[in-house]
Amino acid sequence: METPVAEQAKATEVSVEERHYNIIGTRPIRHDGADKVTGKALYGADVRLNGMLYGKVLRSPHAHARILSIDVSRALALPGVKAVVTSADLATLDSVVSRVGEGAVNWRYLSNNILASDKVLYHGHAVAAVAATSLNAANEALNLIDVQYEPLPCVITAVQAMRPGAPILLQELRTNELGARGEIPTNIASHDQNMRGDLERGFAEAAVIVEREFTTGIVHQGYIEPHTATAVWGTDDQITIWTSTQGAHDARRQVAEVLQLPVSRIKVIPMEIGGGFGGKTVIYLEPVAALLSWKSGNRPVQVTMSRFEVFAGTGPTSSSVIKVKMGSASDGRITAAQVTMAYAAGAFPGSPVGGAMSVILNAYRMENVQIDGYDVVTNTPRVAAYRAPGGTNAAFASESVIDELACKLGIDPLEMRRINGAKEGDRRVDGPLIRRIGYLETVEKARASAHYQSPLPAPSTPGLKVGRGVASGWWGNWPGGTSSVSVIVNNDGTVNLIEGSTDIGGSRVAMAMQLAETLGLQAADIKPMVVDTDSVGYNDVTAGSRTTYSTGIAVHKAGLSIIQQMRERAAQLWDVESASVDYADGVISSKDNHIGFKELARKVGDGDGNVVASISISPNGDGVALATHIVDVEVDEETGKVQILRYTAVQDVGTAIHPAYVEGQIQGGAAQGIGWALNEEYVYDQQGRLLNGSLLDYSIPTALDLPMIEAVIVEVPNPTHPFGVRGVGEVPIVPPAGAVANAIANATGVRMTVLPMSPQHVLEALWTQGNERV
Amino acid sequence: MASVWIPSLLRDLTGGIVEFRVSGDTVNDLLNTLDERYPGLRARLCDKDAIRPNIALVIDGLRSQKGLRERVAANSEVHFVPAISGGNLNNKSDLCRMS
Numbered sequence: 126m127e128t129p130v131a132e133q134a135k136a137t138e139v140s141v142e143e144r145h146y147n148i149i150g151t152r153p154i155r156h157d158g159a160d161k162v163t164g165k166a167l168y169g170a171d172v173r174l175n176g177m178l179y180g181k182v183l184r185s186p187h188a189h190a191r192i193l194s195i196d197v198s199r200a201l202a203l204p205g206v207k208a209v210v211t212s213a214d215l216a217t218l219d220s221v222v223s224r225v226g227e228g229a230v231n232w233r234y235l236s237n238n239i240l241a242s243d244k245v246l247y248h249g250h251a252v253a254a255v256a257a258t259s260l261n262a263a264n265e266a267l268n269l270i271d272v273q274y275e276p277l278p279c280v281i282t283a284v285q286a287m288r289p290g291a292p293i294l295l296q297e298l299r300t301n302e303l304g305a306r307g308e309i310p311t312n313i314a315s316h317d318q319n320m321r322g323d324l325e326r327g328f329a330e331a332a333v334i335v336e337r338e339f340t341t342g343i344v345h346q347g348y349i350e351p352h353t354a355t356a357v358w359g360t361d362d363q364i365t366i367w368t369s370t371q372g373a374h375d376a377r378r379q380v381a382e383v384l385q386l387p388v389s390r391i392k393v394i395p396m397e398i399g400g401g402f403g404g405k406t407v408i409y410l411e412p413v414a415a416l417l418s419w420k421s422g423n424r425p426v427q428v429t430m431s432r433f434e435v436f437a438g439t440g441p442t443s444s445s446v447i448k449v450k451m452g453s454a455s456d457g458r459i460t461a462a463q464v465t466m467a468y469a470a471g472a473f474p475g476s477p478v479g480g481a482m483s484v485i486l487n488a489y490r491m492e493n494v495q496i497d498g499y500d501v502v503t504n505t506p507r508v509a510a511y512r513a514p515g516g517t518n519a520a521f522a523s524e525s526v527i528d529e530l531a532c533k534l535g536i537d538p539l540e541m542r543r544i545n546g547a548k549e550g551d552r553r554v555d556g557p558l559i560r561r562i563g564y565l566e567t568v569e570k571a572r573a574s575a576h577y578q579s580p581l582p583a584p585s586t587p588g589l590k591v592g593r594g595v596a597s598g599w600w601g602n603w604p605g606g607t608s609s610v611s612v613i614v615n616n617d618g619t620v621n622l623i624e625g626s627t628d629i630g631g632s633r634v635a636m637a638m639q640l641a642e643t644l645g646l647q648a649a650d651i652k653p654m655v656v657d658t659d660s661v662g663y664n665d666v667t668a669g670s671r672t673t674y675s676t677g678i679a680v681h682k683a684g685l686s687i688i689q690q691m692r693e694r695a696a697q698l699w700d701v702e703s704a705s706v707d708y709a710d711g712v713i714s715s716k717d718n719h720i721g722f723k724e725l726a727r728k729v730g731d732g733d734g735n736v737v738a739s740i741s742i743s744p745n746g747d748g749v750a751l752a753t754h755i756v757d758v759e760v761d762e763e764t765g766k767v768q769i770l771r772y773t774a775v776q777d778v779g780t781a782i783h784p785a786y787v788e789g790q791i792q793g794g795a796a797q798g799i800g801w802a803l804n805e806e807y808v809y810d811q812q813g814r815l816l817n818g819s820l821l822d823y824s825i826p827t828a829l830d831l832p833m834i835e836a837v838i839v840e841v842p843n844p845t846h847p848f849g850v851r852g853v854g855e856v857p858i859v860p861p862a863g864a865v866a867n868a869i870a871n872a873t874g875v876r877m878t879v880l881p882m883s884p885q886h887v888l889e890a891l892w893t894q895g896n897e898r899v
Numbered sequence: 900m901a902s903v904w905i906p907s908l909l910r911d912l913t914g915g916i917v918e919f920r921v922s923g924d925t926v927n928d929l930l931n932t933l934d935e936r937y938p939g940l941r942a943r944l945c946d947k948d949a950i951r952p953n954i955a956l957v958i959d960g961l962r963s964q965k966g967l968r969e970r971v972a973a974n975s976e977v978h979f980v981p982a983i984s985g986g987n988l989n990n991k992s993d994l995c996r997m998s
Contacts, residue, residue, distance in 0.1 A: 222952050227983045229952035303908040304943030304951060315953065317981045320907035321917075479953065479981035495907075498981065514983055555980040556904050560960040603983075605962050669983075745961045745969075845961070 144780070147710070148641045149848055152785045153648040155634040161397070169353035169369040169396040170429045177355070178207055178256040180417050180428035181263040182410070183270050184438055185245035185252055188279035188504040188813025189292060192243060192252070192272065199269040200255055205262035208420035209270070210413060211253045212240040216385045220297070223382075226375055226406050226666045227510070227603050232382045234473040238507050239383060239412055245274070246294055246472035247504050248814045249437025251409070256417035256426045279504035279813035282340075283467040284446055286312035286503045294472065294502045314474030315500040319482055319555045327461025327493025331452025335529045338448045339522040341862075341880035342806035343469070345441040346511045347797070347825045350399020352439060353429040356414035360423050364415050367394045371405045371627050372666030377658045379408045384415065394657040395627050402797070403510025406666045407440055436818035440509025441807065443468040443476045447485075447522040453530045457544040461493040462486055464523070468500060468515060471507040476500045477514030480601075484859060485519035486554045488564055488599040488751060489527075489545040494554050504813050510668060512794060513600045513855035517801055517862050521880060524596035524863030529876060538595050538867065539572045542753070546597075563777030563841030564597070564751040570839050571595065571753040576773040581757060590760045591770065592872025597753045598859025602852035603669025604746025604845065608676040609662025612640065612683040614736040618723025620646065620687075622653040622680065625664030626672045630793075630854060631786035635673045636680050638782050639848060643684030645711030646722060662741040670852020673782060674748050674843075679740045681847045686738035694729045694736065695720060748843055748851045752776040754795065754860040758868040762891055765884030767803055767869060773835045774860075779843040779851030791836035791857045798861025800826040806881050901975040903929050906954075909944070912937045926956065926977060927967035944979055955982045 160166040197209040218233040236242075241250045253270050257263040280286040280294075293310045300307035301315040328334060355367040364386070370376045373395040381388045398405065410428045417426040430438065447466040453459050464485055468476035478498040486494060531541035546565045552558055571577055581591050613621040622640055626632055637651035665671065688708045695713040696703035698720070706715045711722040729736055757770040774795045781787040804824040808816045817823045842849025866877040869887065875894045879886045900920040905913050913919075923929040934941035949966055950956055956963040957978040963969045971977060 224952040229982070301953075303906055303954075305908075316908075317953075318907045319981070477983050479955075480983035482981050483983075510983075556978040557957045557960050557980065558976065601962075603962075605964050743964045745958070745963050745965075747961050 144842065144849070146642055148638045148648055149780065149782050150784065152783060153634060153638065155631055156637060156653055157628065157633055166397045168350060168399055169355065169367055172355040172367045172396070172427060174355065174357065174425035177425040177427055178258060178417070178421055179260045179263050180254055180256045180414055180426045181260070181267055182251045182413065182428065182434065183253040183267045184434065185241065185248060185250040187245055187274055187276050188248045189277040189294070190245050190274035191277060192241060192245060193275055194273045195253060196271040197253065199271065200266040203262060203266045203269060205258040206255055206266045207258070207424065208256045208417045209253060210240070210416045210420060212237070212242040214416050215240060215383065225379065226372065227669045228475060230379070231473065235379065236383050238473060239409060247506050249434065249506060250472065251438060254413045254417060254428065256421050280312065281503055281505060281809050281813055282444055283469040283499070283501040283503060286469070286501045287467060294504065298474070298502065312502045313499055314470060314502055317479065317482065317498045318496065320495040321554070322493035324461050324463055324493050324495055328452045330454060330460040332455040333530055333533045334450065334452040335526045335533070336450040337526060337876065337878055338446065339525070339878045341445045341518040341521065343441050343444045343505060344511065344801050344805045345436055345823065346402035346404040348400025348402060348404060351430040351432060351435045352405070352409055353427070354410035354414040355425060355427040356411065356418045357425045358415050358419035358423055362390060364391045365394065366391065366411050366415065367396055368411055369398050369405060370395050371398065371401045371629065371668050372664065373625060373627065373658045374663050375406065375666050376408055376411060380411050380415065383412045392657055392659045395655060398627055398629055401629055402512050403514060403668055404440060406668050407509045409439055432820060433818040436823065437815050438506065440471065440507055442511035442514060443470065443508050443518065445469065445518040447518060449522045449526045451526045451530060453534060455534060457531065457534055457536045457541050459489060459491065459545050462491055464496040466498050466519065468498070469503040469505060470500050471503060471505045473507045474500055474502055476508055477510065480513070481515030481519040483555055483601055484513065484516040484599050485523045488547055488597050490547050490551050491554050496554065505807070512797065512858040516598060516600055516859040517798055518880070520596060520598050520859045521862035521866060524860065525866050525876065528594065528867040528870065539568055539577070542597055543568050560747045561841065561844055562749050562751055563839050566839045566841055567751055567753040567775045567777050568597070570837055571755055571773070571775045574755065574773055574775065574837060576755050576771060576835065582770060584759060590762060590872040591757065592760065592868045592870065593755065593757050594864045594867030594869070594871055595753065595755050596860040596863030596867060597751065598856050600750050600856035600859055602674070602748040602750055602855065603671040604674050604748035604852070605744055606665030606671055606675055607663050607741065607743045608679040609664055609741035610676065610679045610683050611661060611739040612687055612737065614687060614726050616727050616730040618650065618726040620644065620651050622651050623656055623661050624653060624676060625656060625661040626676045627667040628655055629667050630790055631783060632667065632672045632676070635782045635786065636676060639677045639680045640684050642848065643681050644687060644722060645709065662739065670748065670750065670854045674746065674846055674850050674852055675742070675744055677848065677850055678744055678846060679742045682742065683738040683740040686740065687736060690736045691722065691725055694733065695725055698728065746845050748779070748845070750777060750851045750853065750856040752856045752860055754864045756864045756868050758865060758872060760869055760872045760887070762873060765887035765891070767865070767882060767887060769799060769831055771832055773837060774857055775837040775839060776853065776857060777839045777841050777851065778853045779846065780840055780849035781838050782848065782850065784838060787838060787853050788836040790854045792834040794854065794857025795834045795861055796826055796831055798858040799831060799865065802862040802865040802880065802882055804881050804883060806883070900973060901929055901971045901977055903933060903977045906979050909940060912940050924970060925967065926969045926971060929971065929977060930967070953982050954979045
């Protein structure tokens with residue numbers, strides 16, 4: 126007997142053998158492509174409204190300080206300045222936690238992050254904002270706001286924050302251990318644990334044990350478009366916000382909570398988005414712009430961050446410290462693993478340590494395992510999601526240790542992963558049984574790849590060292606949330622697809638292709654459009670690799686509704702029972718009657734109403750994605766520089782709806798992972814001030830730094846999606862750091878335990894481990 | 900009876916027992932039954948009528964969205980696993996407000 130949950134999933138099951146698609150798997154031109162490459166597409170900062178004011182935000186120069194007073198009188202007196210806001214203009218919210226997107230939000234903390242109240246908790250924390258008739262006047266006004274601070278000692282890393290006697294950021298914070306509340310003030314927001322089996326017995330069975338501690342720095346998503354918001358608080362008290370967001374409905378909900386207004390008074394218009402990667406699931410400027418509009422007499426106000434503000438004032442991802450102890454039998458079977466991981470959440474709780482606890486070992490069968498995860502507040506920006514949140518740090522640690530075990534045992538690293546790799550029916554480290562996944566398929570594909578079968582290239586210069594590394598990654602994705610779409614059949618036979626999922630990586634065309642496949646039309650026959658919050662049902666954020674999965678299911682269901690209606694319309698036309706009408710490949714037929722979709726569409730509008738369908742779903746799903754990467758590196762042991770020579774990323778994508786955009790996601794994720802591995806890191810001084818808040822000093826990889834990344838698609842269809850889709854956007858960032866570290870070890874014999882593996886850190890490792898090379 | 904797996908941090912309440920077979924139509928039924936045997940267990944997982952936001956409910960390998968209202972079958976397997984990220988979890992939660 127199927128369980129109710131499984132029954133729901135089974136309703137959309139797809140069989141591998143039944144796959145034969147006309148549209149899915151092809152590479153049509155994306156609907157929004159021409160506008161984007163010709164500069165016609167409108168982004169948030171392109172909004173221009175009559176009488177629009179320009180807003181700027183005053184940010185804390187301190188990493189940790191008590192706010193003693195804020196005097197805005199001189200700023201308000203400056204000609205051109207129309208309004209100033211501080212946290213005094215925000216309601217004091219209850220400390221209530223709600224689930225928003227994949228995570229949880231404490232509304233008081235969200236509000237305090239938008240405008241600091243009694244304390245500033247990081248360098249760059251917003252304190253006040255002004256609106257003026259020009260940017261110059263707004264900037265000048267910031268200098269006239271007098272804020273008196275009492276500086277306090279700060280903590281930048283989780284290790285610092287967890288030390289006894291460390292400065293406490295939030296006096297009310299107590300450690301939560303799955304519902305049990307600690308008694309003393311602390312910076313440790315939570316402790317969670319996954320445990321199974323018998324660790325002692327497992328380690329006793331091991332022939333080899335490796336134990337290492339890894340540290341990783343803070344990394345930003347590095348989206349090119351800064352945050353921006355334009356708001357009009359109308360005289361009718363209706364608020365309209367144009368913004369760059371990964372989820373207009375989530376943004377609306379967050380603004381409503383912060384401003385304590387009903388959602389019906391707020392309309393969010395999602396503009397085209399110049400990258401997000403998780404970082405634009407959180408609001409910063411939207412309520413500020415709205416308040417400035419209200420206080421300036423209902424004039425439109427636009428606030429756009431500088432690059433420094435993006436680095437200093439928005440959520441990067443966590444720094445972390447991760448201890449891994451793992452044992453293996455001589456045959457390569459992992460017998461036990463123990464992990465302790467602390468993730469820095471920044472100023473307010475909510476690091477992705479939970480995600481990290483699943484990533485770190487879920488790709489493998491583990492009978493004896495314990496993982497302890499800690500969420501720790503620090504005097505750094507409150508973190509936001511970043512592509513497989515928490516995953517890159519975690520896999521860097523676990524994949525390095527697995528590689529070292531394989532090395533010590535003389536086992537090929539991919540064979541080590543095959544021996545231990547999880548498959549359907551195995552149990553995840555955190556408990557649940559694994560459904561259909563394609564991990565072992567990625568390992569086999571990687572092993573058979575031309576890259577892995579080829580010898581290492583010779584060094585480009587005598588004396589340089591070359592090495593090859595591999596690593597795998599797991600990401601659970603978010604096969605859920607809510608997606609809503611509306612479909613309208615036009616009387617010329619085209620179809621409008623109205624959706625609310627922000628298009629970040631080509632989801633318009635991916636949705637159009639799924640609807641076209643369902644209806645038997647061409648992708649160009651579908652007109653996908655992303656609309657505002659008043660114009661479509663609720664949609665969760667475009668995040669968690671959920672959109673092609675969840676919104677795709679909604680699109681498919683809407684398509685099935687359209688098919689049924691078209692059958693009924695044809696039945697009326699032919700005066701037959703609708704049950705006798707078939708629909709296949711865009712042709713409706715009954716006995717000797719045949720009519721194409723477009724021809725029928727021209728007829729159905731005549732006095733019988735339109736053919737439309739609206740669907741909203743909240744699927745219980747599963748979309749686990751796995752990847753295996755191979756990298757060749759060249760290491761200069763004199764300078765510590767690491768050059769990527771060749772990179773291959775193999776990934777189980779379920780079904781590739783539009784292979785070009787799937788490959789793009791894989792390449793993009795790998796490129797970001799390589800940047801994280803080699804260069805990217807927030808640098809702070811002793812006072813907790815960010816020193817490298819620009820793209821000159823915070824080095825993200827460019828086309829000159831990377832070779833072409835070969836994306837290898839493996840398709841093991843996901844049975845819970847009508848077309849077999851798994852999310853693809855996140856897991857490719859999980860393996861790169863581990864793969865690069867393993868390649869460096871292969872080249873030099875030195876194990877890297879610090880991210881980034883910048884020249885400085887590589888040289889330090891070479892110097893300190895020089896006599897211990899493996 | 901459905902199988903309910905106890906998170907490791909709650910096993911002090913159950914004397915170290917990891918898995919229970921429990922009768923009930925919904926997750927709420929299962930937790931109420933367990934709470935009668937092990938008082939306080941439900942409160943560790945739930946706040947009022949909702950599963951805490953730092954916990955993801957997984958039933959038969961699928962991420963559930965209905966929480967306590969999710970129906971289960973006799974052969975269902977119910978897990979409470981760490982969600983991707985938390986928030987401040989010391990306080991009351993409000994999971995049902997969805998705009």
